[in-house]
Amino acid sequence: MKYVRQLLIILFISFLGELLKYIIPLSIPASIYGMVLLFLALELKILKVSDIKETSNFLIEIMPLMFVPAGVGLLDSWGALQSIWIQVVVITLISTVIVMGVSGSITQFVIRKGKKKEE
Amino acid sequence: MKSFLTDSVFLGVVVSLLTYEFGLWFKKKVKIAIFNPLLISVIAVMVFLVVFHIDYADYQEGAKYISYLLTPATVCLAVPLYEQFELLRKNLKAVIAGIISGVFTSMTCILVLALLFRFDHQQYVTLLPKSITTAIGMGVSEELGGYVTITVAVIIITGIFGYITADAVLKLFHIEEPIAKGIAIGSASHAVGTAKAMELGEIEGAMSSLSIAVSGILTVVAAMVYANLL
Numbered sequence: 431m432k433y434v435r436q437l438l439i440i441l442f443i444s445f446l447g448e449l450l451k452y453i454i455p456l457s458i459p460a461s462i463y464g465m466v467l468l469f470l471a472l473e474l475k476i477l478k479v480s481d482i483k484e485t486s487n488f489l490i491e492i493m494p495l496m497f498v499p500a501g502v503g504l505l506d507s508w509g510a511l512q513s514i515w516i517q518v519v520v521i522t523l524i525s526t527v528i529v530m531g532v533s534g535s536i537t538q539f540v541i542r543k544g545k546k547k548e549e
Numbered sequence: 550m551k552s553f554l555t556d557s558v559f560l561g562v563v564v565s566l567l568t569y570e571f572g573l574w575f576k577k578k579v580k581i582a583i584f585n586p587l588l589i590s591v592i593a594v595m596v597f598l599v600v601f602h603i604d605y606a607d608y609q610e611g612a613k614y615i616s617y618l619l620t621p622a623t624v625c626l627a628v629p630l631y632e633q634f635e636l637l638r639k640n641l642k643a644v645i646a647g648i649i650s651g652v653f654t655s656m657t658c659i660l661v662l663a664l665l666f667r668f669d670h671q672q673y674v675t676l677l678p679k680s681i682t683t684a685i686g687m688g689v690s691e692e693l694g695g696y697v698t699i700t701v702a703v704i705i706i707t708g709i710f711g712y713i714t715a716d717a718v719l720k721l722f723h724i725e726e727p728i729a730k731g732i733a734i735g736s737a738s739h740a741v742g743t744a745k746a747m748e749l750g751e752i753e754g755a756m757s758s759l760s761i762a763v764s765g766i767l768t769v770v771a772a773m774v775y776a777n778l779l
Contacts, residue, residue, distance in 0.1 A: 458766065493619075
């Protein structure tokens with residue numbers, strides 16, 4: 431029964447996330463509200479990690495799989511993409527690499543600067 | 550036979566899982582980053598649908614139950630975040646600097662490239678939210694008057710591309726700190742990338758999860774400013 435309860439907790443928080451999305455008129459998805467709610471629940475000791483550990487690990491582990499249908503959906507948006515796809519792909523590839531490089535480098539730079547200060 | 554294939558509720562899920570499983574096996578065999586299970590599965594399902602003349606809508610009838618789990622799974626990202634919170638607090642300045650620079654780099658990059666390719670306003674705002682999670686990105690694109698379907702497609706391409714190239718890009722930029730790796734992956738390629746960060750380690754995964762939430766929310770605000778620039 432452990433898994434039923436874990437799933438219940440996770441789905442209930444997802445539901446609360448939906449509720450917040452319904453009430454608050456911002457374009458923030460239910461999943462982000464839910465993530466904040468679960469974090470607060472853990473931080474305020476309303477929930478323990480052990481209350482959801484196994485189910486949560488399972489869901490996180492299979493997460494890449496959940497993007498398969500959306501990826502296959504590219505078949506359907508092909509019509510809209512057709513005329514500009516080369517430019518779109520170029521922009522996507524270049525900007526993804528640059529963003530990853532810049533944000534990672536800056537984070538690392540600040541971390542290492544802090545470490546040096548400590549020494 | 551054809552109507553059976555299109556009517557089946559389980560076929561979409563079975564094909565998705567089967568091709569993903571094949572992708573996992575294939576990745577173990579060849580050990581080349583580009584052959585990752587997600588990409589293999591997406592391509593194999595596409596081929597399957599085209600060969601058997603099955604509409605995406607019919608596939609989606611069953612496959613939507615896989616996507617259904619996405620919200621609860623994203624909610625669960627709070628667990629690694631909570632477990633690494635001490636580390637986050639200690640490195641708060643670095644984390645915030647990294648995420649903010651990621652958001653602005655992304656938008657500036659798109660602005661410059663859109664100018665270069667002579668994109669019109671609508672095409673430009675369509676691409677602006679490409680580095681953030683689909684649910685927020687769709688909202689931003691809609692708000693700014695972009696083509697929402699293309700935005701979704703671009704977000705997915707960004708995610709899969711980030712997932713595939715993360716190892717190489719991190720190496721190229723000499724990013725070695727686990728925290729920096731997580732922030733880099735999450736800022737550039739949202740939840741799909743976070744799946745990759747999770748494979749690298751708990752810290753990477755937690756930081757990447759944090760990036761999804763923070764950069765997503767920051768983008769909502771920043772995109773409104775950037776939308777006026779072209």
